[in-house]
Amino acid sequence: xxxxxxxxxxxxxxxxxxxxxxxxxxxxxxxxxxxxxxxxxxxxxxxxxxxxxxxxxxxxxxxxxxxxxxxxxxxxxxxxxxxxxxxxxxxxxxxxxxxxxxxxxxxxxxxxxxxxxxxxxxxxxxxxxxxxxxxxxxxxxxxxxxxxxxxxxxxxxxxxxxxxxxxxxxxxxxxxxxxxxxxxxxxxxxxxxxxxxxxxxxxxxxxxxxxxxxxxxxxxxxxxxxxxxxxxxxxxxxxxxxxxxxxxxxxxxxxxxxxxxxxxxxxxxxxxxxxxxxxxxxxxxxxxxxxxxxxxxxxxxxxxxxxxxxxxxxxxxxxxxxxxxxxxxxxxxxxxxxxxxxxxxxxxxxxxxxxxxxxxxxxxxxxxxxxxxxxxxxxxxxxxxxxxxxxxxxxxxxxxxxxxxxxxxxxxxxx
Amino acid sequence: xxxxxxxxxxxxxxxxxxxxxxxxxxxxxxxxxxxxxxxxxxxxxxxxxxxxxxxxxxxxxxxxxxxxxxxxxxxxxxxxxxxxxxxxxxxxxxxxxxxxxxxxxxxxxxxxxxxxxxxxxxxxxxxxxxxxxxxxxxxxxxxxxxxxxxxxxxxxxxxxxxxxxxxxxxxxxxxxxxxxxxxxxxxxxxxxxxxxxxxxxxxxxxxxxxxxxxxxxxxxxxxxxxxxxxxxxxxxxxxxxxxxxxxxxxxxxxxxxxxxxxxxxxxxxxxxxxxxxxxxxxxxxxxxxxxxxxxxxxxxxxxxxxxxxxxxxxxxxxxxxxxxxxxxxxxxxxxxxxxxxxxxxxxxxxxxxxxxxxxxxxxxxxxxxxxxxxxxxxxxxxxxxxxxxxxxxxxxxxxxxxxxxxxxxxxxxxxxxxxxxxxxxxxxxxxxxxxxxxxxxxxxxxxxxxxxxxxxxxxxxxxxxxxxxxxxxxxxxxxxxxxxxxxxxxxxxxxxxxxxxxxxxxxxxxxxxxxxxxxxxxxxxxxxxxxxxxxxxxxxxxxxxxxxxxxxxxxxxxxxxxxxxx
Numbered sequence: 001x002x003x004x005x006x007x008x009x010x011x012x013x014x015x016x017x018x019x020x021x022x023x024x025x026x027x028x029x030x031x032x033x034x035x036x037x038x039x040x041x042x043x044x045x046x047x048x049x050x051x052x053x054x055x056x057x058x059x060x061x062x063x064x065x066x067x068x069x070x071x072x073x074x075x076x077x078x079x080x081x082x083x084x085x086x087x088x089x090x091x092x093x094x095x096x097x098x099x100x101x102x103x104x105x106x107x108x109x110x111x112x113x114x115x116x117x118x119x120x121x122x123x124x125x126x127x128x129x130x131x132x133x134x135x136x137x138x139x140x141x142x143x144x145x146x147x148x149x150x151x152x153x154x155x156x157x158x159x160x161x162x163x164x165x166x167x168x169x170x171x172x173x174x175x176x177x178x179x180x181x182x183x184x185x186x187x188x189x190x191x192x193x194x195x196x197x198x199x200x201x202x203x204x205x206x207x208x209x210x211x212x213x214x215x216x217x218x219x220x221x222x223x224x225x226x227x228x229x230x231x232x233x234x235x236x237x238x239x240x241x242x243x244x245x246x247x248x249x250x251x252x253x254x255x256x257x258x259x260x261x262x263x264x265x266x267x268x269x270x271x272x273x274x275x276x277x278x279x280x281x282x283x284x285x286x287x288x289x290x291x292x293x294x295x296x297x298x299x300x301x302x303x304x305x306x307x308x309x310x311x312x313x314x315x316x317x318x319x320x321x322x323x324x325x326x327x328x329x330x331x332x333x334x335x336x337x338x339x340x341x342x343x344x345x346x347x348x349x350x351x352x353x354x355x356x357x358x359x360x361x362x363x364x365x366x367x368x369x370x371x372x373x374x375x376x377x378x379x380x381x382x383x384x385x386x387x388x389x390x391x392x393x394x395x396x397x398x399x400x401x402x403x404x405x406x407x408x409x410x411x412x413x414x415x
Numbered sequence: 416x417x418x419x420x421x422x423x424x425x426x427x428x429x430x431x432x433x434x435x436x437x438x439x440x441x442x443x444x445x446x447x448x449x450x451x452x453x454x455x456x457x458x459x460x461x462x463x464x465x466x467x468x469x470x471x472x473x474x475x476x477x478x479x480x481x482x483x484x485x486x487x488x489x490x491x492x493x494x495x496x497x498x499x500x501x502x503x504x505x506x507x508x509x510x511x512x513x514x515x516x517x518x519x520x521x522x523x524x525x526x527x528x529x530x531x532x533x534x535x536x537x538x539x540x541x542x543x544x545x546x547x548x549x550x551x552x553x554x555x556x557x558x559x560x561x562x563x564x565x566x567x568x569x570x571x572x573x574x575x576x577x578x579x580x581x582x583x584x585x586x587x588x589x590x591x592x593x594x595x596x597x598x599x600x601x602x603x604x605x606x607x608x609x610x611x612x613x614x615x616x617x618x619x620x621x622x623x624x625x626x627x628x629x630x631x632x633x634x635x636x637x638x639x640x641x642x643x644x645x646x647x648x649x650x651x652x653x654x655x656x657x658x659x660x661x662x663x664x665x666x667x668x669x670x671x672x673x674x675x676x677x678x679x680x681x682x683x684x685x686x687x688x689x690x691x692x693x694x695x696x697x698x699x700x701x702x703x704x705x706x707x708x709x710x711x712x713x714x715x716x717x718x719x720x721x722x723x724x725x726x727x728x729x730x731x732x733x734x735x736x737x738x739x740x741x742x743x744x745x746x747x748x749x750x751x752x753x754x755x756x757x758x759x760x761x762x763x764x765x766x767x768x769x770x771x772x773x774x775x776x777x778x779x780x781x782x783x784x785x786x787x788x789x790x791x792x793x794x795x796x797x798x799x800x801x802x803x804x805x806x807x808x809x810x811x812x813x814x815x816x817x818x819x820x821x822x823x824x825x826x827x828x829x830x831x832x833x834x835x836x837x838x839x840x841x842x843x844x845x846x847x848x849x850x851x852x853x854x855x856x857x858x859x860x861x862x863x864x865x866x867x868x869x870x871x872x873x874x875x876x877x878x879x880x881x882x883x884x885x886x887x888x889x890x891x892x893x894x895x896x897x898x899x900x901x902x903x904x905x906x907x908x909x910x911x912x913x914x915x916x917x918x919x920x921x922x923x924x925x926x927x928x929x930x931x932x933x934x935x936x937x938x939x940x941x942x943x944x945x946x947x948x949x950x951x952x953x954x955x956x957x958x959x960x961x962x963x964x965x966x967x968x969x970x971x972x973x974x975x976x977x978x979x980x981x
Contacts, residue, residue, distance in 0.1 A: 052577055062453050065428040066476020066627040072520070073613055073626065080609045084568065088577040093425045094477075097528045097584030099951060100421040100981045106583050127452075133763045134781075136450040137430060138422045139980065140769045168473050173458035175761060199476060199627055240647070254638045254869035262646040268638075284625035288617045288656075291624030293647040295640030296631045299469065307458070307470065314465035314634075 029076050030210045044214040053085075054213060055110045055118040057149060058092035061142045062135050062169045062178055063124025066199035067160040068094045074202035075286045077210075087119075087209065104138060111152055119209070120153040122146065125162040125169045126184045129177030143184060155191040155218060156181055159205060161301055164196040164224075171307035182225065193218055194225040198301035203282050204230040224304070226276070235272035235298050238280040241265065259295060269315030271300030417944045420772060420980045422450070424951070426525040427959040428477035431920070433932070434774045435950060437941045442950070445929070445936035446774045447920045449781040452743075456759040459910040464490045464902050465634045465874070467910065471898060472628055474912060478960055479627035480513050480619065481891035482898070482912070489887030489898040490634045494879055499867040501860055502636035503706045505622055505649075507853045508657070509629060510889075511702065511846045512618045515664050517892040518796075518843040519672055521958045523601075523608040526836070529952045530679055531601040532591040533581050537573060539599035541566050547596055551674035556607065565603040585946045592682055601679075604671055615664045618850075621653045636869025643861050654858050661850045668847045676840040680822050680833055687824055690832030690953035692935035693791050694722040696798035697918070699730060699897065701890035702849070713810070713849065714842075714890050717802040718787070722830050724805040730787075732886050732897065737783040737913065740925035744783065750925050751786070754899035755884055757911035771980055784921040784930060785913050793931040794894025794918045795957060796839040801829065814841045832935070835956040876905040891915055893960050916960045932957060945981055 027041040060068070072079050083089050089096075091106045098106055110118050127134035132141030150156045158181040161167040169178035182192045195204050208227060211219055219227040236242065241264045244250070250267040251258040264270070272280070275298055283290045292298055300310035422432035430451035436444040459470055468486035475482060484506060491498065498506075541562035548557040572578075585591075593601070616626040622639060623629020631639045640648025647653075700716030703709065717727040736751040745762040746752060764778050773779040784791075792798075803811035818837055819826065828834055860866070873879065879902065887898040894915030901909040921930030929937075932954055939949050 052575065055577070060430070062451060064473050064476035064479075066473070066479060069476050069479060069627040072609070073616060075613065078610065078613070080606055083579055084572050087579075089579045090577070090582060092580060093423055094428065095524060096425050096580045096582075097533070098582065099423065099425045102583040102981075103423060103425060109582070130763055131768065133765065133768065134452045134761070135430065136432075136768060139420075139432075139771060144768075168455070168458065168470065169453040171458045171470075173454070173460055175454045175457060176452060178453075198473065253871050253874075254633050254636060255641070255867055255871075259640055260642040260645050260866065262640065262648075285617050285620035286613065288620035289624055289647060291630040293640075294620075294622065294624035294629075294631045294638075295648045296624060296633075296638040299630070312463040312466050313469055314463055 026076060026081075030207065030214075040214075044210060052114075053088040054154075055090045055114050056087045056092075056121060057090060057107055057110060057118055057153075058121045058123065059142075059146055059149065060093050061122060061124035061126050061146065061163070062176065063160070063162060065094055065123070067123040067163075068092065070159075070199040070202045071205065073285055074206050076203065077206055082206070082209075086213070090118075101138070107149060111149075116152050116154065118153055119212075120150050120156045121159055121205075122150070122156060122163045122181045123159050125166045125178035125180060127169065127176035127178050128184070129175065134176040134178075146181075147185065147188075150181070150185055150190050151188060153190060155193060155212075156185070157205070157208065158182065158192060158194045158196075158225075159200045161196040161198050161306065164194045165304055167198070168307055171305070191218065192225055193221060193227065195230070196226065196302040197277065197279075198306075201230070201277075201279065201282055201284060204278070222276075226302070230278050230282075231276045231302060233276065233278065235275045235277050235280050235292075238278075239264075239272055239292060240280065241292060254295075265292060265295075265297040267315070268297050269313055270297035271303070271306075271310050272298040275300040275303050277302040417977050417979055418772065418774070419941075419944050419947055419950075421947060421950060422448075422980070424954060424959065426528065426951075426955065428475055429916075429960060431954075431959055432773065433936075433950060433954060434772060435936055435939075435941075435947070436774075437944060440941055442936045442939040442941060444774075445933040446779055447782070447922060447930055447932045448773050448779050449920065452761055452781040454759065454761070456757075456910050456912065459907050462907050463876075463905070464493070464900060464907050467900065467907060468632045468634070469630075471910075471912065472632075474914065475960055476627045478513070478517055478892050480509055480623065480629050481889060481896060482914075483629070483632045484510055485887040485889040485891075485896050485898040485912075486900075487632050487634050487887070488889060489885045489900040490902070491885070492887060493883040493885030493900055493902050494634070494873045495883075496635050496870055496873050497706050498636045499870055500705060501641065501857060501865070501868050502639075503703075504853045504857045504860075505631075505637050505639055505641075505868070507702060508850060508857075509619060509622055511850050511853065512615055512661075512664070514846045514892050515668065515843055515850070516612055516615045518839050519608055519668070520612050521892075522672065522676065522836070522840065523605045525958065526955045527601055527605060528581075528584060529948060529955055530591070530683060531593060531605075532586055532588075532598050533569075533584065533602055534573070534586040535591065535593070535595045536598035536602045537566065537570055537595075539566060539595040541599070544596040544599045544603075547600055551678055552670040554670040554674075556603070562599060562603060565606065566599060568606075569599075569602060585948045588946050588948050589942055590948050593679070597678070597682070601675065604675060607671070608667070611663070611667050615660055618657050618660050621657055622649060633869055635871055635874055636867075639868055641857075641861065641868050642866055649857070649861075651861075654854065654861070657854055658851065661847070661854065664850070665847045668844050672840055673844055676836060677818065677821050680824070680837060683833065684822075684824065684828075686833040686952065687828035687831045689939050689949075690835070690935045690956055691830050691938075693793050693929075693931050694830060695720050695790055695792045696801050697730065697787060697792035697794050697895050698798050698802040699888040699890060699895045701888075702846070713808075713845065714799045714803055715806045715808065717806060718792070719798070719801055719805060720790075724801065724826075727802055727805045732888070734788040735785060735897070735913065737785045737911075737917075738924045739778075739783050741778050741922040742780050742783050743778050754886075754897065754911035754913055755901060755909065757899070757909065759911075778922075780920075780922040782917050782921050782930075783913075784924040785918050786924055786928075789924075789926075791921065791924065791928050791930055791934070792918055793935075793957075794915045795835070796842050796892075796894075797829065797835045798894060799890060800838040800842060810845060811841075814845055832953045832956040839958070879905060882908075893958050894918060914960075916957075919957050920959055932959070944979055947981060 027044040031040040132143040135142040165180045166178040245264040249263040300306045420434045424431040432448040434446045435442045468483040471486040472483035542559040544562040545559040619626035623631045643651045696719040702713040704711035716730045738751045743763045882903045884901040889896045899911045919931040
């Protein structure tokens, strides 16, 4: 029956201009992206047969549309396949033909025809200060509109770092009371999945959606609501410059010999060792490259509050005044936190960074505050963070640099 | 009497509300409102100026990368740094390919649906569409079989009843004038351009690590790995990949974009009379051969006043100031400020949400109102092309004259909605023709062992003056972009951005003078107030890029005015 099913689907897709070969190739590639065995491609093929297509409502709050643009760069599936074959992109301000009141009609139509049967993507942070006037859509506050729409969703996917923890508008100096999606929805019970990054890598979004469409389940997540398939490892663990890190071969200046040879960017301020993301393996724009590959350090954009905790980004030479990088392995449950894979409930003080927004119970979030503070100041020992440290010490990864590289080449340089 | 508010204006970046007042089927007044505020300028204060580009780049993800460039230029100007030639070439390549990408995406994905009826395309005869394509260019996808495939795909899609992004359009509106065959052609190119755009941005991925938001800028140059034998970054192999991407981009621009724009312009010639706007044009200038080489600028700086192409006035950044008389900000003193002294103090005085209209409010936008010597200006592709044309730049002159003769339009047609679309397409072609030359110079430098990519002499804060300030000027796809930075004690003391859509989308100033979008809407015909597609055409011709909004009204205010939120 499996064969029969996906042959039918393939026939249907051929009507839409997608060849059978291309479709099967796509399913196989998706299975690989999700680290599933090849046979899983059949499950994906069956799942994508679902008709009608699952409606997607994309909402833009305090955003730069960088995640929308990232969607346009998606390769597997491409944005054309997403729009025409995979989902029904019924509301997306950047792309939709409708303007004005008709955009609201598009949402109403989805909710009437698919009550509790649609997925919402939110891009950008949600401003709560001064009654929400810092982001207005159709004469209403975005905050009110978003709560309304999200409450009926199968799940809400927060794309980019702003929708995760407030991002740039919530950085030091911000005045708008910006929070992430989970921070706004609180304990409403809506499933929130976070795909931080600035912007997110679209490959992670399409993999997430395809997994859901094919299995009906959302992927396992870490305590921050980030899928483990994308945020389970640090950038450093799979970095192409890792051999140079081990050999203590560091870039000291843009364009120096080490820079040209692909040496490690740690001395230039790279945050890869303390950043959980799959940039170094997935890469960007169809696997073309990624920041470290091009020659610039990772800035840690998938890390909580990275605009403050990872800044300053500009560093050169040694000795480092960076904190010791502290890799966090979220794949094993931390005592006192939700099990990865369980729902990281919005509003759960240990579950999502959004819950740590100012005035939203930040004092009850030892894990979040602990990590943020430790990354910022190199301190350890706060609340849940100590537990993480302890567990990491008990099972240290061979390549996880707990200390700044010592000795030899670092000494004698002056900042 | 009818008032019409369109909120949100879609197919732009950001949050825009437009209100217009319509009398006798014609727009008599207009209000443009930005309805989102993030406070980037305040967040930049107190940070390391070498980090500014990273934050500033996030001003926009659609015109991604342009704010990073303006930012490093501002800091480099403050610190007196001249970047090496290689960094200059890499920046030209990134910015130039950004223009090409951005303009093509704007035309097909953000603007075309104002002119192209997707539903009408399902009635097309694919053989006739193929004949039309063959008459326009020798683009490879031109067979009846190809267009039959597109038609089948489109019908299959619409047949599911789930129209996705094409739902609730103004399909069937009398203002749509293309034949079903031409509509099918445009739908085919909409889909092709979606595929195409992923290819050209690989140039950014190679030179910047990713797109959106490339990540290889550095104050003093670029943090790009560059050598023929470098394992990643720019090397012999990836230089070849960039050349391939440029060739593919050029083919699409020459054989698809330019012919399509010329054809559609020919079918909508009456739009050369609408959207004329302010008639003042401002350009900072950009794309030189070498750092600081003003003579070689592809787009020279200058101002044109009152559509007078016989004279190009100089640009002096000291004469730029922002007013907030009709914006939701307050100034600690005075009513206008030069960006070096600029302040960003939000003070919302609009109606309590939810609201139906903003036009009755004294202040109605999160945009400030930038003015040059007190005057409102339009910025963008049309301004660049006009200033270069009036300055006698041969390359631009040939492109403009060629387009006018191909379409049979006169020079006066340039000052219009149609002129803006044409200018954008023409500068796309001009820039795509320069990309390979910049790459060739980089390759020659790599072959010759000239590998310097940054000037690190001023990298360490200890080498900086106690106080410095600088202006980073740039031509972004949407127009003249400026960042102003004040550095004090190694930190950012003040930072102000005056972006293209602030010029174009600005509310009224203290003197009551409208911004460019507002002014350009005056006189626009509205066939059906419930479906004001004509407003979208003119507003989109500017390629708005920010959180904004515009109102449409039928006569001014008054108790009898009916407000329609459409």
